[in-house]
């Protein structure tokens with residue numbers, strides 16, 4: 001709308017800006033209330049080994065059920081929670097919950113938890129992770145924290161130190177949505193990631209025959225291999241995509257083809273059923 005900014009445009013969109021600000025304020029208050037009123041829950045999406053489909057772990061994905069508006073996507077409310085400085089308490093709730101749940105699984109598979117950059121800029125975060133592990137009894141190597149490249153955008157911040165402290169606990173790190181953010185690769189040699197997650201946009205591109213997307217996936221796989229990291233392809237939806245991703249050398253796969261994000265009891269059942277022969281390498 002602001003594109004057709006003519007003479008009278010200012011007055012035309014002012015009320016809308018006001019409404020947006022108002023809407024944010026209301027949503028912020030609702031987010032605060034959500035924590036107190038148990039409106040959050042986690043779904044668990046399977047992460048499997050490419051080729052065999054063996055269950056390697058689950059990624060915990062946050063959901064908010066608003067009393068009036070129903071389910072609100074994390075893509076919508078996580079950025080808002082970050083701005084409103086609510087991501088710390090929400091993130092702590094996610095971490096504690098996911099650790100408690102994974103500790104119940106009769107299985108050595110891992111749980112992956114998304115961590116926002118805001119959480120990592122708080123130096124107390126590492127001790128919070130330690131406490132969550134202690135209280136749940138989850139072995140550190142069964143926890144994987146997913147961070148995005150944007151963590152490394154602010155120079156000389158506490159985030160890198162926080163990541164080091166987390167690694168010292170024995171927790172694994174993976175690099176989420178790789179290729180969509182900050183493009184300097186220096187941090188890859190300084191921070192010990194166990195795996196790189198190739199963003200769904202590249203998987204989609206490659207499946208549509210984009211030479212560029214294919215070249216990028218190849219390069220990421222080669223880079224990860226040479227740094228001793230695994231690669232996880234995100235958003236694999238079809239058998240063809242799985243075949244292609246496997247041919248390109250990705251070690252792990254996540255996507256609707258292998259399983260949608262599942263309610264906690266379904267994930268628990270799957271974790272326990274598949275525990276027997278599951279290898280937890282990589």
Ligand code: C2E
Pocket residue numbers: 045060061062073074075078091094114115116146176177234235236237254255256257261
């Ligand atoms: P993400 O970490 O990259 O998670 C993967 C997203 O892709 C999830 O969306 C998942 O449901 C979706 N997905 C998985 N497989 C497929 C597929 O085959 N096709 C398609 N179209 N989508 C697929 P979701 O659950 O809506 O989460 C969106 C984003 O919100 C996440 O992206 C993550 O960045 C953020 N998020 C989710 N939970 C949390 C959390 O607890 N804390 C923080 N800080 N962020 C979270």
Ligand code: MG
Pocket residue numbers: 059114146176
């Ligand atoms: Mg993730």
Ligand code: MG
Pocket residue numbers: 176177197234
């Ligand atoms: Mg991701």
Ligand code: MG
Pocket residue numbers: 177199200234
């Ligand atoms: Mg993604």
